[in-house]
Amino acid sequence: MMKAKEEIVKVGLCAAALLSVAVLLIVVGYVFINGIGVISLDFLLESPYRFEYGGIFPQIIGSICLVAVCLIFAVPMGVASAIYLAEYASDNVITRTVRFFVECLAGIPSIVIGLFGLIFLVYYLDFGICLLSGGLALGFMILPWTVRASEEAIKTVPQAYREASLALGVSKWRTIRSVVLKSAYPGIITGILLGMGKAIGETAVVLLTAGSGLESFLPKSIFDPVASLPVYIYMMATQGHTSAAYSRTFGASLVLIMMFFVISIFALLLRNRYIRRMGRR
């Protein structure tokens, strides 16, 4: 009796796991089948023209630039906040408030952050629709994730490391830099990776702050509008009515997925190498 029940549960759970994998495979497979036909060197290296013709080179570069600006803002801010929350702040009203707002920020829909970016960065600070506005808005969006992941990573560093360092007559800040951050690095990388994944696929924020997605030029400065893959896909899917637009939608999606995979694999390798070097687990 017990055994039969065990078996049923096991099979059920296994089926659920397989189903999750299947969904992923179907989505990726569908995109791959529909998109692979359009992928060529020209598609990757040319600029788009007349809406649905040409390639997506500016879009690829634009997405990379946006993520870069986003990380340049969000990583130092996130790690600094995390260090403060985990190492310096005592548990009082202020830190609880900060933590609460960080949680809230994580829950805000991206379209609202996009709207805020539009009003505050584009109009109020008068950056215009540009790489800087888009990158910063994306930064706002992933900031809570970097803060949270970094704080968790810092908190999991054994207290014994800190005490060992302090007991050698090393100051607190020096201890954090030399020991704590070094040990928390894999966790922080994971947090940044999560943020990057969110940022590179984000559409709403970029649509409102960075550009139309169809720009056929590369940004010359951070104040130029910039194209991006998700917005391009959005445009193609909603505005294009030809088979060329249809296949480009999937071609660009495939590129986006590949970029995400490359980033993930690269970050994972980096993290694993670091963990191996640290000799933990």
Next chain:
Amino acid sequence: MSKIEVCGLNVYYEKGTVHALKEVNIEIESNKITALIGPSGCGKTTFLRALNRMNEVNDVMTKGKVIIDGKDIYNGGVDVIQLRKKVGMVFQQPNPFPMSIYDNVAYGPRIHGMRNKKLDMIVEESLKKAALWDEVHDRLEKNALKFSGGQQQRLCIARALAVNPEIILFDEPCSALDPISTSKVEDLLRALKKDYTIVIVTHNMQQAARVSDFTAFFLLGELIECGKTTQIFEKPKDKRTEDYVTGRFG
């Protein structure tokens, strides 16, 4: 000659609600090993951590004087960093940093500004003093966490020695080690007392009996009795000490 003189030391935890150490008075002699024994929660570790102000890492209030070489370390003008360079510490769990053997030992001196040849010398010397050099000299670049618990603990001792302290505090250094590693650490302690003043907290009374010159017995935050180790274990004066060392409670 006494190296450390503690007068009326009181330590409180939890915003003063827990009185962890009560009016402790003791003198700790130079170039001797002083063992602190007592049941769990008796305040011996708190006392140890009061000697290099490591209690301050947690939320702790300290009253009274701890005079090291004639200077009260709780005096406002004392630099904690200088104090902790002078009063090193080795912890219960071996806690080498996740770095190479070399970097672990070099960690302190490097931060205090030592470089190159001189640093190499200090690393070698410290590892030799910690009786670890012969085992690791050809593997200095290997990650410290790959070594055995006993080797890691001696590495931690080497790391403490590298900043050239005068006093070393040991917080149950052998509780995570096997008997052979424990013997090695104990031999090391006896060898080190030539150059350093050593204070060791231990749960293991036999260890206190084996290695120490003086023994102090703590109970419920009070220092009950302190004296020559032979006296404490052969003919303790206080009934409570006797009950503890004979294993009648604990």
Next chain:
Amino acid sequence: MLLGDSAKMPLRKEYTANLEKLKVDVQKMGELAKDSARNAITALVQRDSVLASRIIKENVTIDDLEFDIENRCMKLIALQQPMAVDLRTIGTCMKIITDFDRISDLAGDIAEIVLQIADEPHVKPLIDIPRMSEISQGMLSDCLEAFSTGEIKMLENFSDRDDEIDALFDQIRRELITITIEKPRFIESASHLNFVALHLERIGDHACNIASRIIYMVTGKRRKLE
């Protein structure tokens, strides 16, 4: 901080029981040795060969007991790491069983002498030898009582009591020398009696040793009694 009631709870029950048992057996061995010494003198006075033979036989039991106790002491030290009063007790036990063994050996030697001289009358009336025996018996009784109760007051005057025994021994020796000079044919009997007195004097010394160990056991202080 979690001590509270557990501080009052007795621990190491088996160890404590073994230690108690050890003390009881040491006490028993002491009683046997003391009885041997007393019986030896009784046998001498009454020229009782049967009793003397029994003493010699009993000697073996006491020897066995000594080994047994010593083994148990070693085991307790090896396995239980005794400290403080426990350590002093075990150390004392190991020391005083040797004294007890020697006392029973001396009693045996006296019994051997009894077997040799039981057929002839004594060269002189025995007054001082029983007196020596009485004093040493008193000392041994006090030792055994102090050992079991921890009350050491009656051990304080052991030096005086030992002096008394020594004085009696001197007296007996001089007496016996006088006898042998006057009546050389008694030389062998006198020499035997001289040995008996010497053995009794030794028993007194052993009693002093035992007393000083017991004082150490109880107080942790070394005190020489002689």
